[in-house]
Amino acid sequence: MTNERVRIRSLTFALIALALVSLNARAQEAADTFLSDLHTFRISNYIALDAFYRYSGTQDPAILQDVVNGINAANDAMNTVAKATNGVLSKDAVEDLNQEFDKFKALMRDNINVNRKQGYPDLRLMSDMANQALTMSDKATELYKQAQDSAQLKTDDRVEAARMAAVKMAQMMAKYSARTNSSNAQTFQGAADEKALDQQAKEFDGFLEQLGRGRDIPALKDTIDEIRSKWEFIRGSYINYNQNNVSFVIDRYSKGILSALNTAIDLLQQSQKS
Template identity: 60%
Template sequence: MKDARLRIQSLIAAFILLALTALSAKAQETGAEFLSDLHDFRVNNYLALDAFYNFSATGDTETLNRIVVGINNSNDAMNSVVASTSGVLSEQQVEELNQAFDQFKNLMRGNINEVRDRGYPDLRLMADLANQALNMNNLATELYSVAQEGSGIKADTRIESARSAAVVMAQMMARYAARTHSSVSQTFQGASSEVPLDEQAKTFDQLLSSLRAGSTNGELKAALDDVASKWQFIRGSYINYNENNVGFVIDRYSKGIIEGLTNAIDLLRASA
């Protein structure tokens, strides 16, 4: 009888341990998805901003659709952040970011209407949009760090380098578009407190070096080699801005780099 009781107690203890392990794994998985959503949110906002700077000069429907795609993707990521049950951020922190995003969307809408109604952008509204994008990204980056700590997930250096590189590239691309495509590029060059393009380019150099430092083969090596090749092609344009550079080539290669980094992140996460 005593042996039977001991066996039952052992089975119960084992079941509880398995349940706790499963809950911990589920929490880590949820936390990982939360971080992924926050990352997607940051990148897509700058893709939308880049598209707007192009739209401010052309006013064409195709470019407007790119703005809509960027905002919609950010919206999807934000909705996932709000709906998350990971608990890695407080409701107040999530709501603060959500409100910042609402302000960004309102400013984007106002700027689009200005271009459609008048045929050219309003410099003050455009500056407000750029500054809001920067402030929102800074908040999202701060919350990303908080969420990473709260998730209990050990940070993967290469994944974090790839994500940071993608955000920096998206910021640089939008900044370059502000200088190249805007009809007011001589007086408007992005947010008032943004890091200069050449400094961001050097930061990207460091992040890419960190990303390529580990062992790579197969698809991951191909993805990173492609990113490095594209970066070498446009790096000089970011280091030494020249208004004679072909803006759409810089834009296309920058987007290709972001896509390559996104692919690398997926491959690294799959092998983690």
């Protein structure tokens, strides 16, 4: 009888331990998904901003749809974040970010309406939107770090490098587009407190170097080589801005880098599960 009780007690403890491990794994997965949605939110807003700058210089309805797509992607990510805090962040903190996003969307709407009405952008209004995009991105980055600390989630260093590289590329792409597509490029160059393009490009160099460290994963190596190849092609244009550069090529290659960075993140996360 005593041995039977010991076996039952041992089995109970084992089941409890297994349940705790399972709960912890699910909590970690939920927290990582939360971080992924915050990352998508940051990227999507800068993609929308880049598209708006291109639209302001061309008045092309097809480009306007790119603005809508970027805002919709950011909106979906924000809604997911708001519904799935899971104790990772307070509702007030998420609501603060949501309010900053509402301000950005309102400014985007106003800028589009002004462009439609007068055929060219309002510099003050466009500057307000650029500054709001930077404020909102900084807030999202702050919450991203808070979520990591709250969930005690240690994200893979290379995943973090890829995400930071993607945010930096999206910011550079939007800033470059602001200078290229504005008829007042000498007076409007994006957010007032944003770093210069050459500084951001050098930061991107650092993130790309971090991404290249670590054990080799065949598909990942090919993806990083693709990123490096594209970056080498356009890096000089970001370091030494020149109005004679072909802007649509810079935009296309920048988006190709963003797509490849997303692939790198997926490959890294898959390798961790295998």
